[in-house]
Amino acid sequence: MDSNKKINCRSDSSSEDLPAEKKKKIINCLKCKAKPHNVNIRKNYPLCKECFLSFMQHKFRTNIGQAKKVKKGVNVLIALSGGNCSRALLDIFYKYHKGAENPKSGKIQRFKDIAVAYIDDSIITGESHVQKIKEIVTPYDIPLLIRPIEDIFSISLDDNNDNYKIITVKNKDGKKELEISQNTNIDNKTAMKELYESIPLLADKECLINNIRLVLLNYMAKISKYPVLCLGDSSTKVAIDVISNTCKGRGSSLPEDIASETELLKDVVIIKPGKTLLKEEFIQYNEYFDLDYIPEKQYNSSEIAKSIDLISAGFISDLQENFPSTVTTVVSTANKITVEEENYSSYHCSLCLCPIRKDSEKWLASNSITEVKDRTDYNYDHTEVYKNIPKYYQYLCFNCHILIDSINLQENQTVYLPYYVAEKINKYISASSS
Amino acid sequence: MSNVKPNIKRQKRVCDICKVGKPVIKRPKTGQMVCKECFYFVFEEEIHQTIIQGNLFKENERVAIGASGGKDSTVLAYVMNLLNKRHNYHLDLVLLSIDEGITGYRDDSLETVKRNARQYNLPLKIVSYKELYGWSMDEIVKEAGNKNNCTFCGVLRRQALDRGAVMLGAKHILTGHNADDIAETVLMNILRGDVPRLQRCTFITTGNDSMIKRSKPFKYTYEKEIVMYAHYKKLDYFSTECIYAPNAFRGNARVFLKDLEKVRSTAIMDIIYSGESYENKSSNTLPSMKTCERCGYMSSNKICKACILLEGLNKGLPRYLIKKKTLINYNFLFI
Numbered sequence: 151m152d153s154n155k156k157i158n159c160r161s162d163s164s165s166e167d168l169p170a171e172k173k174k175k176i177i178n179c180l181k182c183k184a185k186p187h188n189v190n191i192r193k194n195y196p197l198c199k200e201c202f203l204s205f206m207q208h209k210f211r212t213n214i215g216q217a218k219k220v221k222k223g224v225n226v227l228i229a230l231s232g233g234n235c236s237r238a239l240l241d242i243f244y245k246y247h248k249g250a251e252n253p254k255s256g257k258i259q260r261f262k263d264i265a266v267a268y269i270d271d272s273i274i275t276g277e278s279h280v281q282k283i284k285e286i287v288t289p290y291d292i293p294l295l296i297r298p299i300e301d302i303f304s305i306s307l308d309d310n311n312d313n314y315k316i317i318t319v320k321n322k323d324g325k326k327e328l329e330i331s332q333n334t335n336i337d338n339k340t341a342m343k344e345l346y347e348s349i350p351l352l353a354d355k356e357c358l359i360n361n362i363r364l365v366l367l368n369y370m371a372k373i374s375k376y377p378v379l380c381l382g383d384s385s386t387k388v389a390i391d392v393i394s395n396t397c398k399g400r401g402s403s404l405p406e407d408i409a410s411e412t413e414l415l416k417d418v419v420i421i422k423p424g425k426t427l428l429k430e431e432f433i434q435y436n437e438y439f440d441l442d443y444i445p446e447k448q449y450n451s452s453e454i455a456k457s458i459d460l461i462s463a464g465f466i467s468d469l470q471e472n473f474p475s476t477v478t479t480v481v482s483t484a485n486k487i488t489v490e491e492e493n494y495s496s497y498h499c500s501l502c503l504c505p506i507r508k509d510s511e512k513w514l515a516s517n518s519i520t521e522v523k524d525r526t527d528y529n530y531d532h533t534e535v536y537k538n539i540p541k542y543y544q545y546l547c548f549n550c551h552i553l554i555d556s557i558n559l560q561e562n563q564t565v566y567l568p569y570y571v572a573e574k575i576n577k578y579i580s581a582s583s584s
Numbered sequence: 585m586s587n588v589k590p591n592i593k594r595q596k597r598v599c600d601i602c603k604v605g606k607p608v609i610k611r612p613k614t615g616q617m618v619c620k621e622c623f624y625f626v627f628e629e630e631i632h633q634t635i636i637q638g639n640l641f642k643e644n645e646r647v648a649i650g651a652s653g654g655k656d657s658t659v660l661a662y663v664m665n666l667l668n669k670r671h672n673y674h675l676d677l678v679l680l681s682i683d684e685g686i687t688g689y690r691d692d693s694l695e696t697v698k699r700n701a702r703q704y705n706l707p708l709k710i711v712s713y714k715e716l717y718g719w720s721m722d723e724i725v726k727e728a729g730n731k732n733n734c735t736f737c738g739v740l741r742r743q744a745l746d747r748g749a750v751m752l753g754a755k756h757i758l759t760g761h762n763a764d765d766i767a768e769t770v771l772m773n774i775l776r777g778d779v780p781r782l783q784r785c786t787f788i789t790t791g792n793d794s795m796i797k798r799s800k801p802f803k804y805t806y807e808k809e810i811v812m813y814a815h816y817k818k819l820d821y822f823s824t825e826c827i828y829a830p831n832a833f834r835g836n837a838r839v840f841l842k843d844l845e846k847v848r849s850t851a852i853m854d855i856i857y858s859g860e861s862y863e864n865k866s867s868n869t870l871p872s873m874k875t876c877e878r879c880g881y882m883s884s885n886k887i888c889k890a891c892i893l894l895e896g897l898n899k900g901l902p903r904y905l906i907k908k909k910t911l912i913n914y915n916f917l918f919i
Contacts, residue, residue, distance in 0.1 A: 353847050392774060397844055397851050401858020458847055465840045469775065479777040486779045487862045513857060516637060517804040518613050519626040522601050528670055532633055548857055552850070 191430045193474040210242050213423040217411045220378050220419055225263045227376035229367050232279055232444035236382025238432040239424045244290050265293040267370050269363050273300055274346050279444050295370055300342035302362045302568045305369050317572040319557055320564040328542040330572050341566045348565045353458040354556040361502040368415040383422045386429035389480040394462035400549040403504035408484050414503050499547035500574035510548040515539055545575045612806050612849035627813050631801050632667050638788040640799050641673055648680040648754040653693030655814050656760030658821035665704045680748045682741050683712035685720025693822040711748040717894055733828050736893055743890040746881050749796050761800040764807040767852045770859035771837045779864050786859040794873050794882050
């Protein structure tokens with residue numbers, strides 16, 4: 151009744167103009183041009199529900215199609231965190247895979263088998279989502295591989311299982327040192343917890359967990375014979391990573407970190423087929439299909455103030471609100487960034503497995519003076535400061551220097567690093583001695 | 585009781601470098617607490633190291649220091665004068681100031697520069713917009729309005745510095761850009777999608793192939809330390825913001841950077857490290873250095889941006905030329 155009244159009111163003033171005016175207000179879908187739009191996440195790109203879903207599928211297909219390192223007929227392991235993006239991506243991937251299974255569809259089946267991988271980090275977060283993950287994956291009837299994050303302490307990337315060596319971080323003469331020693335039976339859970347708790351800053355904890363999670367996922371893909379690992383990164387996540395990695399001093403490996411396809415571990419290609427889709431689009435997708443996901447953890451302002459990732463996320467989302475092309479601009483800028491291979495060492499970081507810039511070891515020391523022998527002597531030798539650079543800097547990238555430096559040990563306390571770090575360091579030592 | 589007293593004394597914090605002096609500043613770059621004397625030493629000598637590692641100068645070179653009277657350029661003039669004598673660079677230093685013609689801001693800061701020139705015994709050259717272009721910033725703002733006036737000022741100042749350097753016979757200009765400025769620029773170039781500038785903004789020297797090169801000796805020097813140095817050395821500087829300056833986009837990046845610094849004070853150095861790694865796949869996007877057909881100064885196009893903006897002002901179309909959509913053929917202006 152109310153609406154009729156309104157129409158009547160208007161018709162009194164200009165009855166002839168009304169139909170045209172009303173038509174103008176309904177914005178039709180930009181693709182089919184037939185139905186009114188339901189979604190307008192990208193601003194100036196209104197789509198109806200059907201066109202939006204086919205747009206998502208299309209973007210996903212294009213990204214998969216552009217992955218040149220991925221061979222046909224291989225198995226794919228889909229990493230699932232349970233969050234909005236990876237949840238929606240699992241559904242899209244499954245539909246894409248099943249759609250091609252039907253010979254009548256006329257589509258080429260690109261992959262053989264698909265499975266889901268989940269890293270259970272309940273030991274750190276204190277909350278277990280395993281049950282929820284099982285509920286999410288069960289309807290798809292595909293294998294689900296679950297490994298707790300502390301398993302990182304019992305994996306070998308080189309298959310030298312009998313030669314396990316542990317690496318300890320300890321204080322020696324007031325300086326931090328990494329020491330490789332023979333295997334003693336350490337409890338994975340305790341080691342993981344102690345390592346995590348020895349890092350005071352949330353920003354560094356994030357770095358550690360991200361590194362470990364990615365290595366463990368790669369390892370799972372490798373041993374379970376899945377040559378392709380699919381990550382659920384959205385465009386928004388990539389844009390946040392670009393900013394936060396820049397701020398953490400991880401810029402030297404940015405092209406690897408955000409690449410649509412990359413190889414961190416030999417024989418495992420990492421792909422990010424959601425890289426051109428916004429987080430809001432995944433959320434909308436989940437809403438349309440009523441898909442259940444694990445809600446994001448809510449942080450209070452004091453926690454946000456200690457995390458570079460969370461500050462970057464806030465920064466990007468604020469900008470995105472006022473300038474809707476921020477995320478796409480940041481991602482496309484980052485796609486154009488390359489690194490000069492000449493400046494990089496052939497050896498990769500022992501902890502995060504990313505390339506190391508040759509000057510990273512001395513970079514900070516060369517730009518700062520921390521010791522002065524005589525304040526009146528201006529002809530000092532600045533290169534002397536290089537002697538004080540911790541030995542472990544040579545095995546690690548710039549960002550991982552910061553990470554290991556941040557480990558705060560109590561008196562006589564030692565913490566352990568995963569085995570694979572020791573393997574990598576041993577490799578480096580034997581390669582440099584030969 | 586007598587045993588307790590010395591213990592309390594020992595607990596007093598001492599300088600992390602000399603282990604004697606009373607610490608007055610926590611260095612954001614290294615996290616050390618240092619005394620005044622050690623701070624002076626490391627501050628000055630780090631700049632010296634940056635100069636040596638960047639191979640900035642040739643002997644007997646005439647070098648113009650861009651001096652605005654603000655904290656950065658005042659400290660730059662003081663430190664360059666000091667290091668030139670201490671480490672025998674044999675440089676012929678001169679101060680170069682630009683008078684944009686902003687009443688209540690630049691006229692006061694120029695007085696500071698004049699005093700600095702007398703204190704450090706350095707020659708000073710002041711070049712004014714009015715003299716070079718026939719327009720002062722106050723007049724431009726009247727004509728173009730309050731929006732986008734930084735575009736005019738920035739473009740014109742860049743060229744005015746070049747012109748001033750040519751008048752002084754200097755082929756090298758030093759600017760007071762500090763580590764915070766560079767980190768901010770890295771972030772802004774990522775957000776703006778400006779890959780060529782993202783690559784260039786961390787270079788310590790730019791314009792190597794052009795007639796005048798520019799260097800940033802404060803590339804690794806924190807703004808906070810510059811302020812503290814100026815404060816402890818009681819340097820005479822002018823600290824008012826430009827009256828036309830509310831720069832929203834840079835402001836965003838600045839607030840973000842301050843939040844980051846609270847998490848980890850070395851974040852600024854980490855951003856510069858990241859920025860130095862960034863290269864570009866193709867060199868096609870880099871504009872080649874040309875000479876403006878009208879004024880003969882550096883330009884990346886046939887006619888430089890300064891000439892286009894000035895012509896717009898002279899023809900009464902100032903705002904029209906800043907909009908991106910109108911980046912078309914400007915020939916109509918010059919008919």
